[in-house]
Amino acid sequence: MGETVKKIILNDGIEIPAFGLGTYKMKGEEGVNAIQAAIDTNGYRLIDSAYNYENEGTVGEAIRRSSVPREELFITSKLPGRYQTVDKAIPTVQESLYRANLDYYDLYLIHWPNPIQDNYVEAWQALIDAKKQGLIRSIGVCNFLPEHLERLEKETGVKPTINQIELHPYFNQATQRKWHEENNIQTQSWTPIGRGTDMLQHTTIQQIADKHNKTTAQIVLRWHYQLGTIAIPKSSTPTRQHENISIFDFTLEQTDMDQINKLTRPDGRVNNQDPAVYEEF
Numbered sequence: 274m275g276e277t278v279k280k281i282i283l284n285d286g287i288e289i290p291a292f293g294l295g296t297y298k299m300k301g302e303e304g305v306n307a308i309q310a311a312i313d314t315n316g317y318r319l320i321d322s323a324y325n326y327e328n329e330g331t332v333g334e335a336i337r338r339s340s341v342p343r344e345e346l347f348i349t350s351k352l353p354g355r356y357q358t359v360d361k362a363i364p365t366v367q368e369s370l371y372r373a374n375l376d377y378y379d380l381y382l383i384h385w386p387n388p389i390q391d392n393y394v395e396a397w398q399a400l401i402d403a404k405k406q407g408l409i410r411s412i413g414v415c416n417f418l419p420e421h422l423e424r425l426e427k428e429t430g431v432k433p434t435i436n437q438i439e440l441h442p443y444f445n446q447a448t449q450r451k452w453h454e455e456n457n458i459q460t461q462s463w464t465p466i467g468r469g470t471d472m473l474q475h476t477t478i479q480q481i482a483d484k485h486n487k488t489t490a491q492i493v494l495r496w497h498y499q500l501g502t503i504a505i506p507k508s509s510t511p512t513r514q515h516e517n518i519s520i521f522d523f524t525l526e527q528t529d530m531d532q533i534n535k536l537t538r539p540d541g542r543v544n545n546q547d548p549a550v551y552e553e554f
């Protein structure tokens with residue numbers, strides 16, 4: 274349950290649960306029911322969404338129907354590439370809030386750096402302003418490379434609290450994680466269990482799962498937790514939501530961690546989305 278998920282203190286002093294729910298493709302009544310089950314039945318407190326998932330309304334409705342007070346939840350959304358200008362970014366945050374019918378987001382992230390478009394510093398300044406206006410408690414980014422992160426701090430004086438990046442056993446981001454640690458930026462893992470790849474059937478992970486009497490998803494999610502990253506697995510299935518969050522009663526040995534770390538490969542991204550060149554609007 275939620276009580277067993279520890280909290281992490283971000284570089285701005287805000288506390289975030291160390292584990293959460295992804296919601297990509299969770300929409301409408303089905304989405305509301307699934308997210309409400311995650312909150313009420315399965316103890317999730319951190320819910321990740323995005324303007325571009327077109328489900329901020331679904332998340333907001335699940336929050337309203339749930340029995341958990343708003344202030345005990347930690348809700349995230351993200352700014353799309355097409356609104357990364359100073360005139361469009363704050364109205365977009367406001368539109369996200371109207372859609373969710375919330376007064377504030379706990380976390381708002383720039384969804385992609387879109388370095389060819391090159392508006393991310395302007396968008397970052399807008400998020401700094403939106404935080405000052407009380408629309409957002411904590412501000413961060415997704416898919417930023419160290420060069421993008423350095424520029425944000427250099428040009429605005431404000432460092433992101435979180436960088437949400439693709440991270441799973443096939444692409445473990447060791448170098449970027451180390452950079453985050455050295456610069457006091459929290460890593461969050463997207464596609465943590467590989468979104469439909471063969472990762473959860475991998476023999477190495479299956480052998481570790483058998484040894485600990487856990488499922489392969491639980492092994493991978495515990496690996497994230499022991500790396501110190503915040504995993505946000507998506508599941509519309511309440512029994513899987515329960516399975517995924519039930520990772521706090523066992524520990525992987527260093528040899529297990531090493532074996533999983535060895536599964537990474539340079540072409541391990543699920544969709545070949547390299548933030549140096551990929552852009553999303």
Ligand SMILES: NC(=O)c1ccc[n+]([C@@H]2O[C@H](COP(=O)([O-])OP(=O)(O)OC[C@H]3O[C@@H](n4cnc5c(N)ncnc54)[C@H](OP(=O)(O)O)[C@@H]3O)[C@@H](O)[C@H]2O)c1
Pocket residue numbers: 294295296297298321322384415416437438462463464465466467468469473490491505506507508509510513514516517
């Ligand atoms: N910032 C970004 O650019 C970015 C990019 C991608 C994703 N994200 C965020 O990260 C979240 C997670 O990533 P993701 O949705 O791409 O992939 P994921 O969480 O790695 O995988 C989700 C898939 O795994 C299935 N699943 C869940 N638990 C399972 C279990 N215990 N056993 C077997 N299968 C299981 C789900 O099916 P069911 O739902 O049917 O159970 C779903 O098909 C997203 O939902 C989104 O919030 C952010």
